[in-house]
Amino acid sequence: MEKGQIIKALSGFYYIQSESGKIYQTRARGIFRKDNITPLVGDYVQFFFETEKEGTLEEILPRKNELKRPAVANVDTGIIIMSMTDPAFSPSLLDRYLVSLEYNAIQPVIFITKTDIASEDEYEKVEKECQVYKDIGYTVILPERQVEWSTDEIHAALEESVSGKTAVFMGQSGAGKSTLLNKMDSSLQLKIGETSKSLGRGRHTTRHVELVPLLGGLIADTPGFSALQFEIIEEAELSSCFPELWEMGMNCRFNGCVHQNEPNCAVKEAVEAGDIASFRYTNYLSLLEEIQNRKPKYGKKGDRT
Ligand SMILES: Nc1nc2c(ncn2[C@@H]2O[C@H](COP(=O)(O)OP(=O)(O)O)[C@@H](O)[C@H]2O)c(=O)[nH]1
Ligand SMILES: [Mg+2]
Ligand SMILES: [Zn+2]
Structure with missing residues (x-):
């Protein structure tokens, strides 16, 4: 039995990268379908193979998380x-x-694109906002203004976050995900400027997800991302997804304070004192209200855009 990681799922085949880096085409054992288990890209698995094109996915190892x-x-x-x-x-x-990553215990990295075409005012404003995120402890990669980074500079900035890891690119359409991935590996030749609409979002086309080997790790090359899980995050869990609120919240008078209307709230006091950025607190409150106002969902989880 070999150990590996599924890097692509397509037309009933699972492509597994073994620990030695070789790729095997496999089919899943029937038992998965019977037990209603779908192997996912990113799954660590055990498999057998006859040849590189004929293998059997035998077992899925426990998942750390699942987007x-x-x-x-x-x-x-x-x-x-x-x-x-x-x-x-x-x-x-x-x-x-950030909330959806924190909720899934995924390490976030923030990468700012299009600094080459930003005005001086735009740059200064975003730089200040980025400083807030850096102060919280997030990694923020912010290239200089009017500069387009070379492949080497991008690699150097991302290497530590990707090497030996499974990473996903996320961000709204037009943010520059495909452009950046192409710069990291020109052989990828991802289409630029492709909107999620033209890729059939909203219809029942399943675009395939693929992990591409880059910088000694694997990166999911996906055109869009909307794994925002506000359907499952509970009111009381939200502040744990805002590290600086979480830390300050230890000092709140009430156990289970959600930092909204409670008296003697250490978070509100820290916002007033300027120790917590007010825009972060505002964003927290609006997500909290979203959670409080959501109606019970009866559809299948993750089925909505
Ligand atoms: N000037 C400039 N344009 C960019 C940059 N990154 C992306 N673009 C442009 O922004 C548009 C959307 O880029 P794309 O990579 O398709 O975004 P995606 O939807 O996130 O994959 C395209 O017209 C790109 O040429 C950048 O760093 N600088
Ligand atoms: Mg794209
Ligand atoms: Zn509080």
Whole structure:
């Protein structure tokens, strides 16, 4: 029996990268279907093989986490691609991505694109906002203004976050995910400027997810990302997805304080004192209200965009 990781699932085949780096084409044992288990890209598995094209996926090892969109298991790093301009940098969107990563115990990395075309004012504004995220402890990669980074510079900035890990690129359409991946590996030749609409989002086409070997790790090359899990996060769990709120919340008077209307709330006091950025707190409150106002869902989890 060999150990490996599923890097691609297509037309009933699972492509497994073995520990030695070789890729095997396998089919899953019938028992998975019977037990209603779907192997996922990213799964660590045990498999047998006759040849490189004829293998059998025998067993799925326990998952560390599981993202719905893209459907990838065992994600270590989430690289959030945020453009500085076109579309404009949005801390509230960034916070949504961060919450979904924190919730799944995935290490976030923030990468800012399009700094080469940003105005001086845009750059200064985003730089200040990025400093807030750095102060919280997040890794923020911010290239200089009017500069386009070379492949080597991009590799150097991302190597530590990707090497030996399973990573996913996430970020809204047009942020520059495909452009960045192509710069990291020109053989990928991903289409640029392709919108999620033209890729059939919303219809029942299943685009395949693939992990590509890069920088000594694997990166999920996916055109879109909407694995925001506000359907399952509970009210009381949300502040644990905002590290600086979580830390300050230890000092709140009430056990289970959600830092909204409670008296003697240490988080609110820290916001007033300027120790917690007010835009972070505002984004927290609006997500909290979203959770409080959501209606019970009866559909299948992860089926909605
Ligand atoms: N000037 C500039 N344009 C970029 C950069 N990254 C992406 N673009 C452009 O932004 C548009 C969307 O890029 P794309 O990589 O398709 O975004 P994706 O939807 O996130 O994959 C394309 O027209 C790219 O040429 C960048 O760093 N600088
Ligand atoms: Mg793209
Ligand atoms: Zn509180």
